[in-house]
Amino acid sequence: MAEYISINHGSGGKLTHALINRVFVDSFGLKLPLTDSAILDCKGSSLAYTTDAYVVDPIFFPGGNIGNLAVCGTINDLSVSGAVPAFIAASFIIEEGFPLKDLTLVSESMAREALDAGVKIVTGDTKVVEKGKCDKLFITTSGIGFLRSGLEYLSEARLVKPSDKLIINGPLGNHSIAVLGARNNLSFTTPVTSDCASLNELIRTVMDSCPSVHFMRDLTRGGLAAVLNELTAMTGLGIVISESSVPVDDPVRGLCEMLGFDPLYLANEGKVLMVVGDDDSEKVLEILRAHHLGKQSAIIGEIAPEKNKTVIIQTSVGGKRILDMPSGQQLPRIC
C-alpha cells in the first residue's frame, strides 16, 4: 500500500526520526548521531553563503524536480560568486498526505546532484503542515562555499569596463517552458526539458585558465533581461546586445511566440552570464564550448561606453529598442 506523509511525521517524535532516517540520512550520507548543527572546518578561508526557497509547481517536470533544482540553484549561486561550493543545508516543508515515494525520489535526486557536483548535504530540517496549508512540498536550501582567493570583485562587477564581452553558455528559456508545459492546465505538451544543472565545474574550468572574467550571474528568475539591467545599475554603464546572437531553441521560440513570452525574460536553471575582457572572450568561448554544459555558448553583446545605465537590444530585424527590467511576474512558481 502506498505510504503518505501524515501530520505526525512532523511531530519531532518517533515518526519524524523514522522518516529522517529512512529518507534523508542514507541518501545524503549524514553523520550519526544527528545534531542541531553541522560543524564545518573552514581553515581560515573566506566563505560565500547563500540561501534559496523552492516552491516550483509542479514538483516533477521534464529534466528535473524540486530537489535537484534546489541543489543546483544553491550550487550555482555560490559558483557565480567565485566560490567552490562545499556544504548544503536543506529544509523541507511537507504537506500532509504527500506520497512518501515522491519524497524519496526528491531526496535521492538531491543526493545524486550533490554527489556529482562534489558537494555535501550536511544538515536539514523537516516540518509537516496540514493538508491545504502548503502545496505538496517546499524546500529551502542554504549553501556554503570557499571563496577562491582574489575573486571578491566578481559579484560586485567592480572590474567591468567598456568593450567587455557578454557570454552566455547556451539557449534561454528552457526551464520556464518545461515547467509551464508540465502544468496540466495547459492543453498542450512540449518536447522541452529543463536546463537545470550544476554549473560549478563549468565555471571552475573557465576560472582556472582565464582569470579575466569580470562578472558572473546565473540567469534565473527575470532571465537575461533582469541580470543585464542589474548589471547596468551596478556599473552605471550601458549594455548593447544583439537579439539574433542569443541562442533560443526552436520549440521554446515557438511557444513564446504563441503565448506572448519573451525568452530573454524567462527563468533558466543552468545558464550563466559571464562578462569577459575583450582580449580573452574568444578563449573563454572556446573553453565553454568544449564543456557539455556550454556547447551552444555565444557572445551576445558588450558593455557600452555610455554611462546611461541602459540596456539596448539590436533586434533580429536590425531595429533598436530598450530591453527593460521585467515588471510583474511572467510565470509564477517557476522555481
Added chain:
Amino acid sequence: MKYIDEFRNKDLIARLAVLIRMSATRPYSFMEVCGGHTAAIHRFGIPSLLPENIKLISGPGCPVCVTGTDFIDKAISYSRMDNIIIATFGDLMRVPGTSSSLEKEKATGADIRIVFSGLESLEIAKSNPLKKVIFLGIGFETTAPGTAVTMMQAKELDVRNLLLLCAHKVMPPAIETIMREGTDIDGFICPGHVATITGSSIFDFIPDNYNIACVITGFEPADILMSILMLIRQVNSKISKVEIQYSRAVKPDGNILARKHMDCVFEKCSASWRGFGPIPESGLALNKEFEEFDAEKKIPVTVTPLQENELCICGKILRGLYSPADCTLFANICNPNNPLGACMVSAEGTCNSWYRFRL
C-alpha cells in the same frame, strides 16, 4: 520557423526600409489600430528603421485598454461573491478598477483562474457543477467568435453554471468616431486578425467617406514595413482604397463561419470605451436566445463609475491626438508597476510599449 523567419529576414527588412525612405517625400501620419501592431512595432524596433517624416500613432485597438473601469469593477464584485469562479485572459488581471484589481482580489482569496480560451472556462464549469463560472469576454472580432462557440457549446451541453460578463466590441464604430472627431491621419494600418474574421469590406467606409488610405496588415516586421510602403504609395498617388497586405491570412470575404457563430449568439449594443465614452452599436451583447448565460442578467450588480485621474490623457492618446511623451504622468507616477491609465496596463497598450521599448 515557418511563417516567422521569412518575415523577419534582416536583408528584406533593410530593403523595405530603403524603399520607404526613397518613397517618403513629405510628412506622413499613420495609425495602427490594433494593439498587436503597437506591440510588434516596438518589440522589433520599427521606429528606429523609419525616416523622421513618418509618424506612427497608436489607435484604440488594445481591448484591455478600451475596456471601461465599470467592467473591471463588476468582475471584482462577482469575484467577492461566494461560490463564484472568475475565468479570465491573463491581461485583465492587473487592470486597475476603482479601488482594486483582479490580481489583488486573487491575493486575498478570490477564485480567479487565467485561461487561454473561452472553452477552458467551459471545462472549469463542467468540473465545478456546484459553482458559477463567469467568463470575462473581452476583445474585438478576433476573440468574439471563440466566445460565441463557447456559449453555443454550453447551451448544447446544457452547462448552466457558465455565465458571460461581456465586453466584446467591434472595431469600425471606433474608427468612425476617430474620423468624425477629426485627426491628422493619412492612413490606417488596419488590424489583420480582425479582418481575418470580418473580411476587408468593413474598412471600405474609410477611403469612401474620408478619402484615407487603408492597408490590412500582418504582425511580422516585414508585414508592417510593407504596409507602410503601400500606404505611402497610396498617399502619393492620391488614390485611397483598402488593400490587403496580410493576404496569407485575410480573404476579402473573411471567415464566414466565424461570423455566423457571432450572429447566432450576439447582438449589437452601445458600449462604453475607455477614453471615448459610449459609442452606439460598437458592443456585442448576448441575444435573447442566450440571455440565460448573461452574468449581468442572472446576477445583477451595480458599480459606481470611476473618476479617472484628471491629468491622464489616455483618451487623447487612444484617439491619436497625443503621444505618451505629452503626458505629465507618463513614466513618472504612471508606469507598468503602477498603471494609472488604461494605456499603461496591457503589454499592447501604447504607454506600456513606449515605456518598455522606446529609445
